[in-house]
Amino acid sequence: MFFRDLVSTTLILTFAIAARYLLVVWAVYALVWGRKDGSVAGRRLNRDRPKATTIRHELKLSLLSSWIYALPAALVFEVWRRGGTLVYLNVDRYGVAWLFVSGAIYLLIQDTYYYWLHRLMHKHAVFRYVHAGHHRSRQPTPFASFSFDWAEAALAAWLLPALTFLIPIHPAVIVVLLTIMTIAAVLNHAGSELLPAWLVEGPVGAWLISATHHSVHHTHYGANFGLYFRFWDRAMRTDMMPARERPASVEAPVS
Ligand SMILES: [Zn+2]
Ligand SMILES: [Zn+2]
Secondary structure, eight states, X not given: OHHHHHHHHHHHHHHHHHHHHHHHHHHHHHHHHOOTTSOOSSEEOOSSOOOHHHHHHHHHHHHHHHHHHHHHHHHHHHHHHTTOSSBOSOGGGTXXXXXXXXXXXXXXXXXXXXXXXXXXXXSHHHHHHHTHHHHTOSSOXXXXXXXXXXXXXXHHHTHHHHHTTTSOBOHHHHHHHHHHHHHHHHHHTSSEEOSOHHHHSSTTTTTBOOHHXXXXXXXXXXXXXXXXXXXXXXXXXXXXXXXXXXXGGGSOOOO
């Protein structure tokens, strides 16, 4: 029976999404903030060490988001089992190149959708109902990577499942996309830049969102709305990177 299967698949996926969240987030948190000597891995972005109240809030919203993300995913799975959606198992059907092309298309659509949704969520009339929960973390911790108000989670969670009805995709590509989503979200909220400076400040970093880039959004609400890429922020002039502090020795002399 469809409805009963949907409920049980939703429960299983909720558990899987929450377990994935706790595992990855806890590992990154321990790496960055859990060192015994009090030092911080990477280039520290947060002024203060994470507070227990912030983490508790982030955990609560993230676990709530888990089931909101699970529901449309479970719906797609149950429809797919019954012959629906464009999810296919035989790679030869569209060729190997399509695995990469489809993955890129999904990422670009998600990035574009999220940029505009994010800007909309910052409108005064709706901000406190849909997006304030995420912004309670002014100095985010890895636990903030999935902490959304239920309305924001609902607005974001349906997109990838809906695309499976329009654009053919292989389950392996879905797994890769979910992995990218998780890693990007956790790294961008780590409160410390774990990527090397040459990457963040080089030509790749000019187009790619990093913790350095996203932490600016948590302190200056009016900039850096993108999800993966800086394209939309740059095109719409909402892109902002913190000025790199120059060592005192190269500072221009005051005349
Ligand atoms: Zn925001
Ligand atoms: Zn954020």
